[in-house]
Amino acid sequence: LVATAATEGFLAPVTAMLHSLGEATGDERVDAVVLHDAPLSTRGRGRVEASAADVGVAVRFLPVASKQLRRYPPGAFPPVIWARVLLPELLPDEEKVLYLDADTLVVDSPLPLWRVDVGEAPMAAVANPLYGFMRGWPRTAIGVEDPRRYINSGVLLMNLALLRRERCSERLLDYAATHRDNPYPEQDAISAVLGHRVLPLHPRWNAQTTLWDVALADLPFPASEVQEARERPAIVHFIGPFKPWHYLCTHPYGPCYFEHLAATPWPPPPLEGRTLVNRVVKRLSPTWVNRSLRLQARLAAGRVPARS
Numbered sequence: 008l009v010a011t012a013a014t015e016g017f018l019a020p021v022t023a024m025l026h027s028l029g030e031a032t033g034d035e036r037v038d039a040v041v042l043h044d045a046p047l048s049t050r051g052r053g054r055v056e057a058s059a060a061d062v063g064v065a066v067r068f069l070p071v072a073s074k075q076l077r078r079y080p081p082g083a084f085p086p087v088i089w090a091r092v093l094l095p096e097l098l099p100d101e102e103k104v105l106y107l108d109a110d111t112l113v114v115d116s117p118l119p120l121w122r123v124d125v126g127e128a129p130m131a132a133v134a135n136p137l138y139g140f141m142r143g144w145p146r147t148a149i150g151v152e153d154p155r156r157y158i159n160s161g162v163l164l165m166n167l168a169l170l171r172r173e174r175c176s177e178r179l180l181d182y183a184a185t186h187r188d189n190p191y192p193e194q195d196a197i198s199a200v201l202g203h204r205v206l207p208l209h210p211r212w213n214a215q216t217t218l219w220d221v222a223l224a225d226l227p228f229p230a231s232e233v234q235e236a237r238e239r240p241a242i243v244h245f246i247g248p249f250k251p252w253h254y255l256c257t258h259p260y261g262p263c264y265f266e267h268l269a270a271t272p273w274p275p276p277p278l279e280g281r282t283l284v285n286r287v288v289k290r291l292s293p294t295w296v297n298r299s300l301r302l303q304a305r306l307a308a309g310r311v312p313a314r315s
């Protein structure tokens with residue numbers, strides 16, 4: 008069983024992700040749950056269902072009450088990001104689920120991941136590598152000392168039975184309520200509350216953009232695992248603002264997204280971010296590209312950072 012979350016504007020990436028999931032899984036039947044809070048259009052739902060069915064993925068849509076999600080601070084993200092935290096209650100008859108963000112692609116069979124024995128861990132996940140200018144965080148922001156325990160919440164093999172038993176949804180809500188300014192709300196909460204118990208996965212199961220952007224010595228994984236993840240990723244994850252349809256996206260699997268999208272009824276999206284400023288920025292290293300984007304965002308909001 009696979010779960011994901013979507014808004015109307017992100018149904019095309021969800022469709023591409025589910026298409027990649029079906030192709031990577033082969034003849035195995037896959038059941039997928041698409042979580043959403045706002046109503047989704049009939050046309051959008053139909054495109055998701057038809058494309059997924061073509062590759063053996065059976066989709067059902069599961070609405071989440073908006074008032075449930077409004078209890079959690081969403082930060083700069085849509086409230087539906089918190090739906091993954093509610094999965095133990097939303098899927099009361101399931102023992103485990105593989106949660107995948109909509110901006111992921113499955114490029115190798117996920118069955119070995121599904122068969123991982125999480126034991127008494129609440130979930131299995133991959134650490135979130137950080138850019139050099141973020142050094143010191145999340146230790147200074149949320150008290151996670153070991154960077155290997157700051158997890159990326161875009162790929163989670165969740166032990167639903169244990170999460171229900173330990174009332175983890177409530178604990179995460181309690182944390183979020185007292186840390187409303189955290190920049191990555193649900194990811195920060197999961198890392199702060201459960202990170203020390205999360206079963207660490209090989210980075211190939213969540214090959215994030217930073218895996219290619221950050222120097223080997225600054226990644227929280229053994230060099231051999233980084234090399235394998237770069238050469239043979241299983242699930243790629245377009246983290247950050249530069250999705251495949253953005254001018255500044257440099258992820259080596261960006262073209263793979265458009266290959267899967269082309270197999271669905273969705274048209275290719277317009278290229279975002281092709282500006283004179285970004286034409287210059289694109290020549291910089293990935294670290295400086297991200298610093299530049301953050302500075303542009305703060306300037307646009309009327310906030311210039313005291314230190315970068």
